[in-house]
Amino acid sequence: MTLWLIVPAAGRGSRMQADRPKQYLPLHGRSVLARTLARLHQVFPEAALRLCLDPDDAYFDPDDVPFSEWQRVEGGSERVDSVRRALSTLAGKAADDDWVLVHDAARPCVRREDLAALSQALEHEAIGALLAAPVADTMKRADARGRVSHTEPRDGLWHALTPQAFRYDLLRQALDAALATGTAVTDEASAIEAMGLSPLLVPGGRDNLKITRPEDLILAARILSLQSETDSASQGVEA
Numbered sequence: 001m002t003l004w005l006i007v008p009a010a011g012r013g014s015r016m017q018a019d020r021p022k023q024y025l026p027l028h029g030r031s032v033l034a035r036t037l038a039r040l041h042q043v044f045p046e047a048a049l050r051l052c053l054d055p056d057d058a059y060f061d062p063d064d065v066p067f068s069e070w071q072r073v074e075g076g077s078e079r080v081d082s083v084r085r086a087l088s089t090l091a092g093k094a095a096d097d098d099w100v101l102v103h104d105a106a107r108p109c110v111r112r113e114d115l116a117a118l119s120q121a122l123e124h125e126a127i128g129a130l131l132a133a134p135v136a137d138t139m140k141r142a143d144a145r146g147r148v149s150h151t152e153p154r155d156g157l158w159h160a161l162t163p164q165a166f167r168y169d170l171l172r173q174a175l176d177a178a179l180a181t182g183t184a185v186t187d188e189a190s191a192i193e194a195m196g197l198s199p200l201l202v203p204g205g206r207d208n209l210k211i212t213r214p215e216d217l218i219l220a221a222r223i224l225s226l227q228s229e230t231d232s233a234s235q236g237v238e239a
């Protein structure tokens with residue numbers, strides 16, 4: 001069974017307001033995209049990668065791709081279109097029940113142990129699963145005036161992270177249905193949910209942030225430093 005990896009990296013990063021798409025901004029001496037791909041490759045070295053890139057991309061460097069089996073895919077206008085296009089390249093290659101993991105290029109800090117936990121969860125899963133983090137703050141619902149309407153109970157609320165992993169044929173059907181009906185889906189899980197199915201939530205670290213705004217890049221750099229300090233410390237203990 002092949003493990004397919006889709007990395008949507010075709011966004012423009014408009015909220016980042018940088019001189020280039022955020023996936024090409026430097027993070028600890030390499031691009032965000034290179035860091036994300038390296039992290040995925042450490043846990044899934046045998047996976048077959050589909051990398052969604054903007055057709056006008058002027059920054060991509062193939063040397064940043066550590067996977068031996070990979071293919072570039074032209075991204076679409078929304079994230080869901082990019083993922084759907086990547087899936088279409090699997091037709092005739094993927095088995096219906098192959099797992100497809102989708103991970104944002106903009107999430108370079110995903111922990112290796114969280115990737116491993118997701119992978120392990122899939123061993124007992126029929127539909128699919130996503131990394132997610134429980135909401136930690138008190139949640140306010142705003143009214144039209146920008147004042148608090150009421151406090152939302154946060155019990156059972158989770159932040160949807162990536163990777164999100166689903167069976168190839170189910171994900172294909174779910175995205176086709178969402179696109180055909182115009183259902184807004186900002187992640188793979190919401191397309192699956194629209195089919196009446198309930199993906200599994202796999203607890204993951206809140207440090208798996210999606211770089212979206214300028215301050216996120218500073219946070220991501222600090223998170224990577226802390227993660228590498230933790231890795232060095234645990235290697236020291238084991239040695």
Ligand SMILES: Nc1ccn([C@@H]2O[C@H](COP(=O)(O)OP(=O)(O)OP(=O)(O)O)[C@@H](O)[C@H]2O)c(=O)n1
Nearest residue numbers: 008009010011012013014015077078079105106
């Ligand atoms: N048409 C698109 C839009 C987004 N993405 C990718 O999907 C991930 C999450 O999207 P988001 O953070 O919303 O990225 P952007 O669209 O780049 O950001 P913005 O909305 O600020 O423009 C990113 O890795 C992004 O490159 C994509 O492949 N194709």
Ligand SMILES: C[C@](O)(CO)[C@H](O)COP(=O)(O)O
Nearest residue numbers: 104160161162186187188210
């Ligand atoms: C897929 C995603 O990263 C899950 O949090 C997210 O939905 C990306 O889209 P957003 O519009 O930036 O929330």
